[in-house]
Amino acid sequence: MSIDRSKIRWNGWGWSAHEDRLAGQEEVWSWLASELGMPALLATPARPLESIVLAPSRLTVEDRARFVQILGAERVRDDQYERAFHARGRSYHDLLHLRAGDLSTAPDAVLFPRSTDDVVATLAAAIEGRIAVVPYGGGTSVVGGVTGHRGTFKTVVSMDLSGMDRVIELDAQSMTATVEAGITGPGLEKALAANGFTLGHHPQSFEFSTLGGWIAHRGAGQGSNRYGRADDWLVGAKLATPRGVLRTGGFPASSSGPRLNDLVLGSEGIFGIITEATVRLHPLPAASDYRGYLFRDFADGIATLHDAAHSEIAVTMLRLSDPVETKFYRAFGALGKKRGVADRVAQFYLDTRGYDDKACALIAGFEGDSAAVAAARVQFDALAKKHGALALGEGQGRRWKEGRFHGPYLRDPMLDRGVGVDTLETATSWSRLETLYVAVRETLEGAIRENAPRAGARGVVTCHVSHSYRDGASLYFTYIFPRALDGEIEQWRTIKKAASDAIVANGGTISHHHGIGEDHLPWMAAEKGSLGIDVLRAVKMALDPNGILNPGKLIPD
Amino acid sequence: MSIDRSKIRWNGWGWSAHEDRLAGQEEVWSWLASELGMPALLATPARPLESIVLAPSRLTVEDRARFVQILGAERVRDDQYERAFHARGRSYHDLLHLRAGDLSTAPDAVLFPRSTDDVVATLAAAIEGRIAVVPYGGGTSVVGGVTGHRGTFKTVVSMDLSGMDRVIELDAQSMTATVEAGITGPGLEKALAANGFTLGHHPQSFEFSTLGGWIAHRGAGQGSNRYGRADDWLVGAKLATPRGVLRTGGFPASSSGPRLNDLVLGSEGIFGIITEATVRLHPLPAASDYRGYLFRDFADGIATLHDAAHSEIAVTMLRLSDPVETKFYRAFGALGKKRGVADRVAQFYLDTRGYDDKACALIAGFEGDSAAVAAARVQFDALAKKHGALALGEGQGRRWKEGRFHGPYLRDPMLDRGVGVDTLETATSWSRLETLYVAVRETLEGAIRENAPRAGARGVVTCHVSHSYRDGASLYFTYIFPRALDGEIEQWRTIKKAASDAIVANGGTISHHHGIGEDHLPWMAAEKGSLGIDVLRAVKMALDPNGILNPGKLIPD
Secondary structure, three states, X not given: OOOOHHHEOOOOOOEOOOOOOOOOOHHHHHHHHHHOOOOOOOOOOOOOHHHOOOOOOOOOHHHHHHHHHHHOHHHEEOOHHHHHHOOXXXXXXXXXXXXXXXXXXXXXXXXXXXXXXXXXXXXXXXXHHOEEEEEEOOOOOXXXXXXXOOOOOOEEEEEEHHHOOOEEEEEOOOOEEEEEOOOEHHHHHHHHHOOOEEOOOOOOOOOOOEHHHHHHXXXXXXXXXXXXXXXXXXXXXXXXXXXXXXXXXXXXXXXOOOOOHHHHOXXXXXXXXXXXXXXXXEEOOOEEEEEEEEEOOHHHHHHHHHHHHOOOOOOOEEEEEOHHHHHHHHHHHHOOOXXXXXXXXXXXXXXXXXXXXXXXXXXXXXEEOHHHHHHHHHHHHHHHHHOOOEEEEHHHHXXXXXXXXXXXXXXXXXXXXXXXXXXXXXXXXXXXXXXXXXXXXXXXXXXXXXOOOOOOOOOEEEEEEOOEOOOEEEEEEEEEEEOOOOOHHHHHHHHHHHHHHHHHHOOOOOOOOOOOOOOOHHHHHHHHHHHHHHHHHHHHHHHOXXXXXXXXXXXXX | OOOOHHHEOOOOOOEOOOOOOOOOOHHHHHHHHHHOOOOOOOOOOOOOHHHOOOOOOXXXXXXXXXXXXXXXXXXXXXXXXXXXXXXXXXXXXXXXXXXOOOOOOOOOEEEOOOOHHHHHXXXXXXXXXXXXXXXXXXXXXXXXXXXXXXXXXXXXXXXXXXXXXXXXXXXXOOOEEEEEOOOEHHHHHHHHHOOOEEOOOOOOOOOOOEHHHHHHOOOOOOOHHHHOOHHHHEEEEEEXXXXXXXXXXXXXXXXXXXXXXXXXXXXXXXXXXXXXXXXXXXXXXXXXXXXXXXXXXXXXXXXXXXXXXXXXXXXXXXXEEOHHHHHHHHHHHHXXXXXXXXXXXXXXXXXXXXXXXXXXXXXXXXXXXXXXXXXXXXXXXXXXXXXXXXXXXXXHHHHHHHOOOOHHHHHXXXXXXXEEEXXXXXXXXXHHHHHHHHHHHHHHHHHHHHOOOOOOOOOEEEEEEOOXXXXXXXXXEEEEEEOOOOOHHHHHHHHHHHHHHHHHXXXXXXXXXXXXXXXXXXXXXXXXXHHHHHHHHHHHHHHOOOOOEOOOOOOOO
């Protein structure tokens, strides 16, 4: 297997060995407590795995033998760690369950296929045994996409694709690669870089998430302006379904009826298991330039994104923080550092120029050949300054890039201190963007206040625009709040529902790049229409008539 | 209605008033005869409509009254002209039927709805009357997409969307427009230009084809490198199905499961009738630069396209003719013109530099703001010259652009002279492109020879690459051949089958931008797989359970 599951946290984010820089910094925690309107933060450690008794596996001896016959004994696992590890994804909601020791969704076994044939044979065995199958890539879903639900079946297994991580073919002339779906971000990029190529797909989960997962939830990486979303870079897919293998796409473009790639993209494991994909590559960029800007307010920043999207400027990434996010991360970064004369002079300069507490930071990224990067940077610089931006230089960009995958690691120490932190994201047209932003922000702030553990407690709601398009942009909210320890799942659900209702009511999509899973299920009908849901049900019935695949996700059963 | 059907040819291409410049030029015809290895070309005039007796309409009095009640008497037409006009699309195969007076596929009536409500009500009435409905936009299909087949029903009506051509909303900030689907290319571009915008979708059928048709067959315009294919510019669609209205998309991007836009794109009227669409716009380009280049051979030209697709150069269009097309159009254009000293000097210059009969012409187009166009042109110029290109200047580009919609008009005079002319197109990866090109060319040449009306007769097979992508490119073949007048439909079918088999066998898609219709139906299973066809059938069943929509198209009944 490409990735050693035992070195990853089963109930938190990422490498177990990752150093927690915040844990000991009491100054940080007292500052955060005051930001949240709390007198103090309580210690709320996670329950250790050793103290949790898992329900015995329901897998019958016959079914187990059948899986072992197909995969080998090593690849049918039902030890406590593997079952716990595969019980859920890694959303805030998931972690509440896992940290509390609720492993009711732990699969009865975890299967590790090594080929499409393995997957097809395993699915046939699952049908025979009437066993639900939950496809599992990196397990980094933050929408309940891999929760081990049994649906109407007695038994459920997790199908972990991490043993399928080979590059099958690299077509340098066509700049495409055909790769097994279980490969992780680093594994894929390393193999491609050795040949001078990159896919350029860098979601925040990059270290652990897989090619198959990116396709299954129709994801977007941080540099999608240049490298495209999964929708853009997928040439073709191999989907192992209970009715056999479906190969989709395979052409640079086609008008041969509906594009079946688009039923694989976003299918979240309910139609089949993605075992291979052919993807469009880029040459490794010769130049890369990331830098920071500061705007006087959010509107100036958004106007810049809007104009850039309608220009010919070749940007790789534009990431604009709202005033709260800008202020919060600046304060967070300054904690524990002594403010010197230079800092005070800089602050004075900013204040007198009008970059006060409404100011917004933007990180702009440019990749490609040196001339193109230089040209784009100059053009963008002029545009940003037209909208009143102050250029902050490359230091900001470098720091952002170095820390681009570290955000999720901050969550676990917060969860240890009674603090909740969740994210949600959406996208809408430029003309609706501000209304949607205000509505979701106010809804989140209100819902957090109303569901806080004590009067006067409040949340910190930050937002950034991370993806912009010709016709609109995404909004990414992070909300940090004091947990109501006597009913934290209900608290989460109430806040989530309020925000999701506000998204739908204001013309936003229920997800821009996280997916649906089980968490967004209640809003799918509003987005797709009842007829649209009927269509998805019909596709499900055509490919998985027994309904064994990933019960309870994407569409109502 | 936006377009007066009585001014368009019912059995040929385009405006009836279009001047036929070739008809009288006997020199052209004797040259063409010798190119085709024929001693002479025979006069093969089309049968006039007055001499054709149409089968009486099978529409019952009750059903007719029901349609009249919904649409008004003016909008339910069963006169001979309308029925003949809507009998078929405008492929070579269609014209063989129409010109011979075979109107067996004429619909029993033609309906002209004016709103989505009209369409929904009409579909309900059709279900009640058990009447097949063939959606009809501009009727320019070249794959049998609008043939008036009844399927298993007794009656068939054509649903002509030309009465639905309004721009409903223009969102300048988001650069999108919501438009009724029956609008034609010129109607749409005129309305958008008045507001400073363009969709930039210019297929060769632009004068007559419609927004709905472009989406329904998943088309691509000539400038798709800049403006995108229908796949790229469609934000959302309104699809009137027999089970009600399905709205798809509507967001700049989303990860909310499979993208249902992609079931509308390429649906060819079998799932529902596209009544409205929201599309992504561009500002009207400030600058436009089209110019010609000449390469020593096809491989040099293809290498240039390949390198351009992998570069950062912002091209709008690159269109490379193979040696036969280059030579044929040069000879065609030179006919009737006196060769002066300058021409002979130019020819001598070309010959000595190695641009002989293997030479290939390329038209490169650049649109956008002035600086971007200038930069792209300079970059492309350098790239082309690196591959040995000779710059031919703007005259070539201007002439191509002026004549960009005129090609199809040349077909009717050829059909009047016993000459057949058809086109087919495909796309594949760069690494397979040359093999596919050679295979299809040789197959077409062989099939034409083997099915020629006399020994020694042969075809002219020309090809160009009109669309290039990061991972591959399209091939567009035009083949001109002497008709076997005693079995011309069988001759066409034999040649078409041979070429299509060669396409599929060599990794090409059965259609890059023409669509499937009935002509490409036999190759759909090879491209989509039997499971893929099952999926499409399931979607059909979910939206059109009675199967009234466009029988015999896209998927086997």
